[in-house]
Amino acid sequence: MNPGLYIHIPFCRRKCAYCGFFSRAGLTAEMQAAYAKALLQEASFVSRSEYGGAVVKPETLYIGGGTPSLLPVDFYADLLEALSEFFDFSNLREATFEANPEGLSEDYLRGLYQHTPIRRLSIGIQSFFDEDLKRLNRGHTGQEAVQAVENARKSGFENLSVDLIFGLYDKEPQSRWKENLARLAELSVPHFSAYALTVEPGTLLAKQLEKGMVRIADEVLLEKEYLYLQQFARETGYEAYEISNFARAGKYAVHNTNYWRARPYVGLGASAHSFFGNRRVWNASDLTAYVTDPVGSRQGETLSEKDLYHEYVMTALRTVWGVEEENLRRFPPSLQADFARQAERQCRLGNLEPTPKGYRVPDSRRFLTDGIAVEFF
Ligand code: SF4
Known part of the structure; x- marks a missing residue:
């Protein structure tokens, strides 16, 4: 099975208030060069150790971060060309690039379109309101966000995705979420x-909350905003195909859908994860350790049948497809029986509904999915 390829770019201009991802501000030219070199070293190692030195044909490519759009187009053109010694990018089903609105000029995007196989952009907008963006310590304005989408279209990118965040306020202005949608x-x-909006330990948001400087939505309000989101999606022709992802017909994110379907993927870069059937491998969330010895910073574990089943x-x-019986069959009969018992109970409680292929969480309970899933562990 052809894997997905993920490349992590751990650099940002500044740290957003809520961000728990691995990223660093203060990128230098030296670090950029050292990082590219480390990515190639790691790719060479993965090609030898996992694929016997054969050129791998990834089904999808995803360049995420961090803020990939902080680095120049040349960086990616050169990197992908060098990586083609190990990966054949000629048959990609999807190639996505994460970008932030600041600096997303027509020139930059045209270059990306012309010099790389990237054809899909995922733009981190989060909110169209400057007051919200300031609160989140984002580096762009609402107007820049709209402009970035326009620039993307003018540069040839039609396959676009946008990220938004809800739950920013505990009271007024709650209507802001509706306005954003x-x-x-x-x-x-x-x-x-x-x-x-979630509170990750050690973030600026966590500190602000601790000091009582800000208040954010509680679970009740979050659920209300999520229900509005579902209504919005229905009324505007988006399918809620995963708890946080919404697509027009046929526009599902292929790379991420493969994660959810437990397909294999290779992750390159500091803090990146890989998955090879029943083995998970991850790199240190430490930039210096990664560029010094990208292979040495790798750690891994073999997942038990039970771990794989839970995951x-x-x-x-x-997801909208839910648990499919065909996929359950790869687990031992005892786990299949556990699932059947719990599924029957959850159906009685209204937390699951049968589908032609298995079971899924009904739309009305989708926001509660994580709590429902825990019942199966
Ligand atoms: S741009 Fe993304 S990765 Fe960078 S700090 Fe903000 S949320 Fe984190």
Whole structure:
């Protein structure tokens, strides 16, 4: 099975208030060069150790971060050319690039389109309102976000996704979420992701909350905003195909859908994860350690049948396809029986509904999916 290829770019201009991803500010030219070299070293190692030195044909490519759009187009053109010694990019089903609106000029995007196989952009907008963006310590304005989408289209990118965040406020202005979705509708992008604001330890947001400087939505309000999101998606022709992902017909994110379906993927870069059937491998979340010895910073574990089953149930229940009997068959009969018992109970409680192929969480309970999935562990 052809894997997905993920490349992590751990650099950002500044740290957003809520961000728990691995990324660093203060990128230098030396670090950029050292990072490219480390990515190639790691790719060479993965090609030899996992694929016997054969050139791998990834089904999808995803360049994420961090802020990939912080680095020049030349970096990616050179990197992908060098990586072609190990990966054949000629038959990609999807090639996605994460970008932030700041600096996403027509020139930059035209270059990306012309000099790389990237054809899909995932733009981190989060909100169209400057007050929200300031609160989140984002590096762009609402107007720049709209402009970035326009620039993308003018440069040839039609396959666009936008990220938004809800749950920013505990009280007023709650209608802001509705207004954000109304602005999103005007952009008419084929795909968007919407995430509840979560508090990661050690972030600026965690500190602000601790000191009582800000207040954010509680679970009750989050659920209300999520239900509105589902209503919005229905009314505007987006399919809620995963708890946080919404697509127009045929515009599902292929790379991410493969994660949820437990397909193999190779992750290159600091903090990146790989998955090879029953083995998970990850790199240190430490830039210096990674560029000094990218192979040495790798760690791994073999997942038990039970781990794989839990992971499958957890991710599958978040999707519109749910848990499919055909996929369950790869687990031992005892785990299949456990699933059947619990599924029957959850159906009685209204937390699951049968589908032609298995079971899924009904739309009305989708926001509660993680709590429902835990019942299967
Ligand atoms: S741009 Fe993304 S990765 Fe960078 S700090 Fe903000 S949320 Fe984190």
